[in-house]
Amino acid sequence: VSVLSGSESIGKVPACTRVQHRAAERFPHDDGSLLAARRSLASWDSTRGLNGSLKENRIESGMHGVTLKIVTLLEEPFVMVAENILGQPKRYKGFSIDVLDALAKILGFKYDIYQVGDGKYGSALPNGTWNGMMGELIGKRADLAISAITITPERESVVDFSKRYMDYSVGILMRKSEEKINIFSLLAPFDLAVWACIAAAIPVVGIMIFLLRRIQAVRCQNSAGGHPPPSVSTSLQSAIWIVYGAFVQQGSDSILGSVALRIVMGSWWLFTLIVCSSYTANLAAYLTVSRMDNAVRSFQDLSKQVDLVYGTVRDSAVYEYFRAKGTNPLEQDSTFAELWKTINKNNGFENSVSGPIRRDQEGRNKLYASSVKRESYAFLWDMAVVEYAALTDDDCTLTVAGSSMSTRGYGMALQHGSPYRDLFSQKILELQEKGDLDILKQKATPTPSRRDGRCTSTASPGVFCILAAGLLLALLVAALETWWNSNRCRREQPKEVTTDNSSGQGPGLSLLTQNRAMAATTGPPAPPRPRSRPRPPGPPVLPRDATATLYFMDPAGADASPDLVELQYTQL
Secondary structure (H helix, E strand, O other): OEEOOEEOOOOOOOOOOEEEEOHHHHOOOOOOHHHHOOOOOEEEEOOOEEEEOOOOOOOOOOOOOOEEEEEEOOEOOOEEEOOOOOOOOOOEEOHHHHHHHHHHHHHOOEEEEEEOOOOOOOOEOOOOOEOHHHHHHHOOOOOEEEOOOEOOHHHHOOOEEOOOOEEEOEEEEEEOOOOOOOOOHHHOOOOHHHHHHHHHHHHHHHHHHHHHHHHHHHHHHHHOOOOOOOOOOOOHHHHHHHHHHHHOOOOOOOOOOOHHHHHHHHHHHHHHHHHHHHHHHHHHHHHHHHHOOOOOOOHHHHHHOOOOEEEOOOOOHHHHHHHHHHOOOOOOOOHHHHHHHHHOOOOOOOOOOOOOOOOOHHHHHHHHHHHHHOOOEEEEEEHHHHHHHHHOOOOOOEEEEEOOOOOEEEOOEEOOOOOOHHHHHHHHHHHHHHOHHHHHHHHHOOOHHHHHOOOOOOOHHHHHHHHHHHHHHHHHHHHHHHHHHHHHHHHHOOOOEEEOOOOOOOOOEEEOOOOOOOOOOOOOOOOOOOOOOOOOOOOOOOOOOOEEEEEEEOHHHOOOOOOEEEEEEEOO
């Protein structure tokens, strides 16, 4: 057998079923440096024969003129079918395809891609052979395999892997808990006692402002000769309205005169600021927690609950991951042991994803979604895949939980002893260092903001209910005010007053006064002006000894409903 420093023959070893030839075994007196740098070139067993090459071929430059035969498997968002033109070869897209295209552009190679026949990644069979994409590489039918291929020790023993181009972790895909619509969810940030205290504080502060303004009005009336300033309102409802406007941060157009009023309103404004800030913070926290209201958030929660059934795809990398963790005697945490008991129930057939895994993209998506949405089931699979399934769910009913810690990664699988492995690994590290891999990942993954807009919130009905209640109350109050004012005007409408001239100097005078038509006048009328000059408008002039009833508004009640005051007016 040809090795790096010469040749060596392998004799017959009947009792040995597998022989690995290492170049480092030629140096028994090595100090350890060569032994640490050794690399497996090939493997041989009685079933498959020689796997690999005993000649270490390395390609240091580009791959111009090389055409690779690549096998793949559809798995969103790694490999997906693009829109194809009739009669043209199938085109693919996705994160793994973008990475492959970037490497092809840098190294200068071309490739022909096809889908694996059995729709599997690859696992060892009882007879020692491998199925799926691993079997395609071992059988020399493909030069490279690309998809969501996890780098595992079992696979790395029969094929070569490039450096990881994406971290790997296991996620839990499950259905969201049913949202209970509560129209009073807007009141959740505060307790009922707090809302009661706030509701009681508004009229209490309004009454205090009313009393202080009444005192201010009396003091101004005494100092102004019996006429209060028009800017001072003394009605109770206006004071309560000012307090409510300050509470909802709408301000007030009132003028604060005294220092006591300023102290009361300043204290109320500070109280309003603290209450509104606390309400906003508590409401944001409440809505965030309500969206994350799920009993299962980690593998520990999944192992402790009994209502949710969970499983994965049998004989997959995830299945082997939980088998290795659950059967490891050195594992101190019993979480994975409990998970493995449920996953491996009935030899893994009871809780695994049932049904044939079709090779088309739509079939795999429907299989994942239907497995989770039926009854109460949680699907354990690659985190990147289940996150994409949750983000692209049309019903917005799927959620993802699990740990983001990564101990493995996704890589490109090549034939054992492939001369392209080191070159692919080097270029992948360069793409990772420049940040190109992150850009390609963002391109293939949908943004969560686009999907969040379609999801509804339980706080929305409460806002519209408050608005609808306010509109209905306004219509009811408007109808009552219209009915009340019409009856009041009909009841208080003045009658026509007729006065006769006792001295016989002229016919009788009829005077019909209207509500809110003229102001009260207590003094004698102004003397008549010469006819040559126009007479300015003034109070009505009645014949001597004529009496009429006039109505006018009370200035003190300008902010309230105006009261009609009756006054006997006599022309002397």
